[in-house]
Amino acid sequence: MYELLRQACDTARAAGCSFADARYLEIDEQTLASRDHALAHNNESRDRGIGVRVLYRGAWGFASAPGYEPAAVDGAVALALDIARASAYAPRADGVGWADEAPWQAEFHSDYARDPFALPLAEKADLLLAANEVMLHNPAVKRAQGYLAFRRVRRWYVNSEGSELHSDVTSSSAMLWAVAVGDSDFQQRSWQAPSVTRGFEAFDRAQFVAEAERIAAEAEEKLTAALAPEGTFDIVTDSENLSLTIHESVGHATELDRVMGYEVSMAGGSFVDRDKLDRFRYGSEQVTLMADNTLRHGLATHGFDDDGVPGQRWPIVEDGILRGYSTGREFAHYIDQQRSRGSCRADHWSSIPIVRIPNLFLMPGKQPLSPDELIGDIEHGLYFEGMDSFSIDQWRLNFQFGGNAVWEIRNGRKTRMLKAALYQSSTPDFWNACDATCDERFWRAHGVTNCGKGDPMQVAQMTHGAAPTRFRGIRICRGRD
Amino acid sequence: MERQQAQDFIGDILELPRAGELQVLLEGQQRLGTRFSGCAISQNALRQQVRLTLSARLEQKKTSLTLNSIDDREQIAQAIERAFATCRHLPDDEELMPAPGEVIAQAEHTRRGAAEAISIDTAGRWVAQACAAGAAADIDLAGLLATGNNFTAYGDSAGGFAHERHDRVDYHVTASGDTGSGWAEHQGIEISRDSLMTATRRAIDKCLAAQSPRVFEPRATTVVLEPQAVGDLLAMTAWYGLDQRARDEGRSAFSRFDQRLGRLSLYSDPAHPAFPARNFSNDGEAVGRGTWLDHGELQQLITSRYWARQQDLPAKPWPTNLVLDGDGTPLEELIGDVDDGILVTRFWYIRATDPGTLGFTGMTRDGTFRIEQGRVTHPVVDMRWNESVLNLLQNVSGSGTPVATGERFPLVMPPLRVERFNFSSLSQSPPSIG
Numbered sequence: 001m002y003e004l005l006r007q008a009c010d011t012a013r014a015a016g017c018s019f020a021d022a023r024y025l026e027i028d029e030q031t032l033a034s035r036d037h038a039l040a041h042n043n044e045s046r047d048r049g050i051g052v053r054v055l056y057r058g059a060w061g062f063a064s065a066p067g068y069e070p071a072a073v074d075g076a077v078a079l080a081l082d083i084a085r086a087s088a089y090a091p092r093a094d095g096v097g098w099a100d101e102a103p104w105q106a107e108f109h110s111d112y113a114r115d116p117f118a119l120p121l122a123e124k125a126d127l128l129l130a131a132n133e134v135m136l137h138n139p140a141v142k143r144a145q146g147y148l149a150f151r152r153v154r155r156w157y158v159n160s161e162g163s164e165l166h167s168d169v170t171s172s173s174a175m176l177w178a179v180a181v182g183d184s185d186f187q188q189r190s191w192q193a194p195s196v197t198r199g200f201e202a203f204d205r206a207q208f209v210a211e212a213e214r215i216a217a218e219a220e221e222k223l224t225a226a227l228a229p230e231g232t233f234d235i236v237t238d239s240e241n242l243s244l245t246i247h248e249s250v251g252h253a254t255e256l257d258r259v260m261g262y263e264v265s266m267a268g269g270s271f272v273d274r275d276k277l278d279r280f281r282y283g284s285e286q287v288t289l290m291a292d293n294t295l296r297h298g299l300a301t302h303g304f305d306d307d308g309v310p311g312q313r314w315p316i317v318e319d320g321i322l323r324g325y326s327t328g329r330e331f332a333h334y335i336d337q338q339r340s341r342g343s344c345r346a347d348h349w350s351s352i353p354i355v356r357i358p359n360l361f362l363m364p365g366k367q368p369l370s371p372d373e374l375i376g377d378i379e380h381g382l383y384f385e386g387m388d389s390f391s392i393d394q395w396r397l398n399f400q401f402g403g404n405a406v407w408e409i410r411n412g413r414k415t416r417m418l419k420a421a422l423y424q425s426s427t428p429d430f431w432n433a434c435d436a437t438c439d440e441r442f443w444r445a446h447g448v449t450n451c452g453k454g455d456p457m458q459v460a461q462m463t464h465g466a467a468p469t470r471f472r473g474i475r476i477c478r479g480r481d
Numbered sequence: 482m483e484r485q486q487a488q489d490f491i492g493d494i495l496e497l498p499r500a501g502e503l504q505v506l507l508e509g510q511q512r513l514g515t516r517f518s519g520c521a522i523s524q525n526a527l528r529q530q531v532r533l534t535l536s537a538r539l540e541q542k543k544t545s546l547t548l549n550s551i552d553d554r555e556q557i558a559q560a561i562e563r564a565f566a567t568c569r570h571l572p573d574d575e576e577l578m579p580a581p582g583e584v585i586a587q588a589e590h591t592r593r594g595a596a597e598a599i600s601i602d603t604a605g606r607w608v609a610q611a612c613a614a615g616a617a618a619d620i621d622l623a624g625l626l627a628t629g630n631n632f633t634a635y636g637d638s639a640g641g642f643a644h645e646r647h648d649r650v651d652y653h654v655t656a657s658g659d660t661g662s663g664w665a666e667h668q669g670i671e672i673s674r675d676s677l678m679t680a681t682r683r684a685i686d687k688c689l690a691a692q693s694p695r696v697f698e699p700r701a702t703t704v705v706l707e708p709q710a711v712g713d714l715l716a717m718t719a720w721y722g723l724d725q726r727a728r729d730e731g732r733s734a735f736s737r738f739d740q741r742l743g744r745l746s747l748y749s750d751p752a753h754p755a756f757p758a759r760n761f762s763n764d765g766e767a768v769g770r771g772t773w774l775d776h777g778e779l780q781q782l783i784t785s786r787y788w789a790r791q792q793d794l795p796a797k798p799w800p801t802n803l804v805l806d807g808d809g810t811p812l813e814e815l816i817g818d819v820d821d822g823i824l825v826t827r828f829w830y831i832r833a834t835d836p837g838t839l840g841f842t843g844m845t846r847d848g849t850f851r852i853e854q855g856r857v858t859h860p861v862v863d864m865r866w867n868e869s870v871l872n873l874l875q876n877v878s879g880s881g882t883p884v885a886t887g888e889r890f891p892l893v894m895p896p897l898r899v900e901r902f903n904f905s906s907l908s909q910s911p912p913s914i915g
Contacts (some may be wrong), residue, residue, distance in 0.1 A: 007846055038574035042567070045547035049530075062526035066549050081602075083513075083525045088604025090612040092521040121570045129572065142730055181731040187839055261914035262518045264662075265623040265655040268829070268846075318895075334915070350528040391830040393844045397836055398865050398908040399843050402834065422837055422842075424865070455625045456514055456528075457889075477865065479834025479842070479903060 059087035103162030108303020112199025195447025228421030251357035268394025283431025309342035363464035491636035582639030624654035656688035663687025664847035703822030749800030807895025
């Protein structure tokens with residue numbers, strides 16, 4: 001499969017490019033969506049194409065074409081060169097830095113036990129419809145929905161430095177929603193199965209049914225829940241809720257392209273400027289956040305990135321101190337690193353690679369600590385579970401997050417459910433308010449499948465994880481008057 | 482692909498063996514995106530794609546297959562066969578409706594816009610000129626010039642056909658100084674070098690005015706929202722609140738709300754000259770003008786064909802653009818009537834906080850200013866807000882002339898003056914880049 005890609009890089013080099021790479025991708029996807037008693041949507045897609053990137057006289061060009069025909073590849077190379085020449089009208093004053101990387105010949109295959117694309121449709125549909133039946137059994141639930149999504153990306157990558165790399169990654173994700181309707185309100189409760197690079201074995205029918213029953217009951221309970229109090233409280237976040245907070249307040253903030261202003265016009269910049277490296281107290285001593293693109297079943301684990309750099313594990317925050325950024329080969333030199341962290345990915349063959357959040361997680365506490373013990377030390381607080389409303393400013397400082405379900409903590413115990421609760425903070429204030437996280441027995445991973453970045457928007461996937469974690473003195477506000 | 486070529490292509494597909502009803506959707510995209518930051522072109526990419534979606538229906542069962550190759554007739558025939566075979570394994574969906582079978586005339590606004598005239602070389606030169614203007618002002622510029630030449634064609638075995646070209650231009654630019662930033666955009670189906678430079682200068686001027694922001698203690702106050710801020714919020718409102726069935730079934734903010742929402746009208750019109758949009762849906766339904774708020778009075782909302790049949794209502798498909806009318810008051814007059822308030826250039830990261838009241842949160846960014854005694858007096862540090870759109874629409878006290886906005890969804894929005902808008906917390910002065 002490499003021959004045409006090799007030719008593309010050779011042609012670009014012969015035309016005077018200092019670097020070129022070419023990718024051919026085969027993307028297969030299936031999405032199923034259920035609505036009450038019916039399967040409302042089933043789509044299978046098959047998508048193939050190439051992307052060619054060239055660096056010509058210090059300027060980038062990228063072009064793509066569907067298929068894998070010699071003429072299409074040649075055409076993409078010629079267009080990429082034309083585009084690079086146009087980019088040269090406004091070159092970077094300091095040139096394009098490009099970190100060295102050895103030429104690699106390697107393959108990476110994610111593992112799975114049950115190929116979701118080979119399974120009968122009926123088995124997949126049944127999983128969703130069985131869950132919907134359970135949700136609709138609750139008379140308060142007026143709408144039950146679910147989806148399953150499977151994705152397989154086979155990638156062949158060649159660059160002008162001699163790398164020839166192949167990956168074959170299959171991922172699976174699923175979600176359920178119950179909407180309960182009362183006389184004066186409606187409320188939604190959801191459950192997200194951990195999205196992973198696994199096959200259908202990631203899903204367990206008994207778990208779907210149990211979660212369906214739970215979220216239906218909790219959707220009903222939300223209808224009559226009291227409005228959250230406003231003020232300053234201690235809070236506990238479950239692993240799913242904190243995963244999104246990690247994503248927004250740490251993951252995006254430590255993407256080095258954002259720090260350097262490359263994303264200012266769309267996704268924004270970052271408060272984590274380079275002077276903070278190895279100095280800045282991002283959080284309390286309890287906070288260690290590791291990036292790991294070698295994490296088994298992690299959504300950002302692809303063997304190597306779209307710069308041809310192998311996946312790595314490195315600290316972003318260690319014992320509360322900022323220790324690293326996510327980088328690509330174009331950005332490593334900005335922090336005087338000789339090598340990229342291998343975190344540059346494109347979401348499609350027609351997309352240009354950009355720095356993406358890696359698999360990133362809060363390390364569990366070192367001392368034995370259960371959620372009950374964590375909560376037991378709170379007199380009056382709130383417990384946030386699941387993902388809901390989330391918003392953060394363009395510098396990744398001021399944020400406000402909700403929970404899909406929130407409970408009041410009174411005298412060390414989870415008590416009644418609350419609604420419309422939001423926690424609002426500034427990133428360093430929040431992470432410095434962390435005083436404990438449960439141990440590894442309670443650590444869970446959660447996949448983010450819809451991370452938007454870039455312009456035009458690219459959608460990437462990555463895994464986050466945490467154990468239930470406590471934060472002291474956090475401002476709580478309400479999403480409803 | 483032009484109309485006749487698309488009609489012939491889809492006609493050939495519909496001639497292939499099939500076990501039931503077939504819908505064919507063909508989408509083509511060619512998009513050049515020239516992206517810049519630090520007054521230099523940082524990414525420059527051409528995307529060329531085609532997608533063919535084949536939707537097979539057997540009685541009350543339906544499935545679809547999408548390919549990105551249209552040259553292999555045998556592959557397409559196999560995909561159709563596979564789709565119908567898959568259908569047989571599906572449970573019935575009683576809400577499934579037959580293909581519309583509607584022939585939709587080509588809209589008059591379908592034309593070749595100036596987007597097609599912008600070559601790779603021209604895009605590079607124009608962006609370089611914008612970057613030079615930023616460098617000359619010692620301002621860091623970042624943004625995107627994207628030009629797209631797209632088409633969509635639809636055909637079904639019930640005789641339906643539609644085709645449309647839809648060119649698209651998106652230029653937006655953020656100008657950053659040491660302590661503040663400004664932003665401007667040009668959206669629509671065509672652009673000239675002059676309009677691109679006008680937007681660039683607007684962003685630079687706003688940036689210069691935004692330096693050294695002061696703290697405004699967050700509280701409820703009068704705001705003047707520029708069109709992007711209005712559009713960003715109302716687009717989210719459409720997503721959460723404009724479904725008729727959800728309203729009828731108690732799952733919408735409008736299920737229990739029957740008050741008048743101010744006096745403005747919110748509607749959709751694919752033929753709107755400021756920002757024309759597609760005039761048919763992916764399901765082959767004609768998308769005409771639809772009014773959602775008529776002088777503040779809620780109208781019939783988006784209604785699927787199934788729900789329309791159940792409720793004996795006319796079907797109203799999802800809109801392809803959104804327009805809020807305005808009374809044409811110049812921005813300076815909207816500001817001039819404010820004793821104490823805030824001027825907002827742009828909103829960012831809007832998310833629902835309470836779908837039951839259409840409560841949202843978001844941030845201001847790229848040019849937020851204090852208004853005192855009818856004048857813009859100084860920049861202020863960005864703020865978070867929490868506000869219900871139901872309250873906001875009832876609290877509109879003035880509006881301007883609608884203009885094209887919306888990077889992802891076509892919007893035509895006026896600036897608005899809104900009373901008692903609820904700012905809730907502060908961000909910080911922009912940190913330096915790098």
